Amino acid sequence: MCPVEFVYTCVVMSMSLQQFTMNNCTRIAKREWKFILNVVSGQRDACHRCLMTAPVLHRSQATAAKPGSEDGEKPRLRAIDLARKVQQEKEKAPKEDVPMSAQQKRLTDLRRFSMQLQNVHPNVLAKHLHRGVLYQDKDVVIINKPYGVPVREDPRVTSISSVLPVLSKMMDGMKVQSDSQLIPCLGLEKETSGALLLARREEIVEHILDLQKNNQVQRKYWVITVGVPVPSEGLIDIPVIEREVTGSQPHYKMALSPLFKMNDAGDGVTKIRAHKQAHPALTKYRVIDSSNGCSLVELQPFTNVKHQMRVHMAYALTCPMLGDHKYSHWNKLAPQKLPERVLRKLGLEQSKIRHLPLHGLARQLTLPGTSQAEISVSSPLPKYFTQTLNRLQLTLPDRTD
Secondary structure (H helix, E strand, O other): OOHHHHHHHHHHHHOOHHHHHHHHOOOOOHHHHHHHHHHHHHHHOOOHHHHHHOOOOOHHHHHHOOOOOOOOOOOOOOHHHHHHHHHHHHHHOOOOOOOOOHHHHHHHHHHHHHHHHHHOOHHHHHHHHHHOEEEEOOOEEEEEEOOOOOOOOOOOOOOHHHHHHHHHHHHOOOOOOOOOOOEEEEOOOOOOEEEEEEEOOHHHHHHHHHHHHOOOOEEEEEEEEEOOOOOOEEEEEOOEEEEEEOOOOOEEEEEEOOOEEEOOOOOOEEEOOOOOOOEOOEEEEEEEEEEOOEEEEEEEEOOOOOOHHHHHHHHHOOOOEOOOOOOOOOOOOOOOOOOHHHHHHHOOOHHHHHHOOOOEEEEEEEEOOOOOOOEEEEOOOOHHHHHHHHHOOOOOOOOOO
């Protein structure tokens, strides 16, 4: 069918547009009908001369022939069929790529990469972890945990714990009779990347936990914060407790449970009774560099409480971690709100912030060796972390103390 015949068919089928719309408004979507009208009106002027020469049909003639009639006429296309055909052609047409900035592209790639790691076959994730082994001996293994992959078992995604048996065999040369195992000792959050400690035996796990209780396991994290902590270094000693947040979206999150409050005179603090369900939390911090309203901060937790460092930075120092969409707001669940200055430096729009990852890295892990000298391992910076540092003009230290 040529374009003129196509348009002419549309005109014949419509006949009286007002009457057709009234009788068929429940059968045809408004969007599809509007598209048909645009086709008819758009081609009418271009093909006016051809349409004038086309034979004129009366309504009775146009509606007399029905699909499958005995007079042998070709079944005519109904308006609903035409709309469906046009819709199919639109879907088949190649879609134009929406231009993305370099920052938006890397965030999209990071999100896609993270989802791929969580849903791949366990052997694929095990191979990825095997390439990221930072240290190993007969007692412990330290791997470079990727961003977005949970450590604990999760039936919805592929977790690190679920692939540790495969990883153990890979490290032993795929020996069939190998009975070695790998057990997570000091876990990391799903959104945190970096050094993850694994033990080869249960007794090693108990030994490391004892070392941690005696503060003999040193863990240092690097985080990028929105805001500059004041003072530039210090020790945060505020217990943390899980509380319910009421409102349109009720949810639970960790919060501060301070042991002191301002006295009535306002010139000092008084100690109050500790909440029974609060967990002692102690975090040492040091600002490495600050620029453009953001900071690179080194954190050293002395306790192991859920979301301890995120809560201390967001609520104690009012400097939440970059990409922390959970603790940037207290009374709602929403993407982090960034200052315009930071958005410009990152090359992002506020509507794209939901794809911004949490900028937290388990940078250094140090512990006494069971059969040798002290073990100290530093994890490499992820690509997204390094690019953010460069955009914010944050300088890395010459060496890690």
